[in-house]
Amino acid sequence: EAQVTQNPRYLITVTGKKLTVTCSQNMNHEYMSWYRQDPGLGLRQIYYSMNVEVTDKGDVPEGYKVSRKEKRNFPLILESPSPNQTSLYFCASMLFSGANVLTFGAGSRLTVL
C-alpha cells in the first residue's frame, strides 16, 4: 500500500531533550515536506526537500533540522525542544507531475513540557 509513515504518533517530552520524528514513504517521491498544524493557523511548512541531499527552509524552520540522505526518508529533528514546539506534525510527499498532489502521513502529536 502506497503510504507515508511517521513515528512516533504520540510523544510527550521535556524541554531540551533532543528528539527525532521519522518519516518514510514507499512511493519513490522526489519531494518531501514537514508541516506543523496549530489551531487557527492551518498547516505551516517547516522544511522541504526536492530530492536527496537537497533541503530548504519553509515558513517556520526555527528550532528544527532535517536531512535527506535517502529518497524514502526525511526525519525531523528537534535538537532542543521548547514548549512552543508543542504541535501536531505532518510529513508529506509528492511526485512531480502535471498536477502535484501531496500525500500525508497520519501525523505525530508532540507535547513538550
Next chain:
Amino acid sequence: TQLLEQSPQFLSIQEGENLTVYCNSSSVFSSLQWYRQEPGEGPVLLVTVVTGGEVKKLKRLTFQFGDARKDSSLHITAAQPGDTGLYLCAGERAGFNKFYFGSGTKLNVKP
C-alpha cells in the same frame, strides 16, 4: 497574515442544508487543492483545480477556481453527517516549490 484566507473558520449546520467555504488570496496560484482531514489522520486530497474558471464536481461537492486563479470555493449541497470534518484549501505557487494552506474550516453536520 496567511497567504490564503479561508472562511468561515467554523460551520455547524443541520443535515440537508447547503454550505459554501471560501478561500481567497491576493496572489495567483498555479493550482488550488482542497483536502479533507478527519481527527487523528492526515489531510486527504478531494480535488485539484488548475485552470481559471474551472468547476469540478464530486458527488454533492462543487469546487470552483476563480477566473484570476486567486480564489476558490467549495460548495456542499444537502450536507450529511458524513461530511463532518476539517476542510483545507492549499494553493501551489509556480516556482516556489511549496503549498500555502488556509487555516481550515471545521464543519459539523448535525443529524
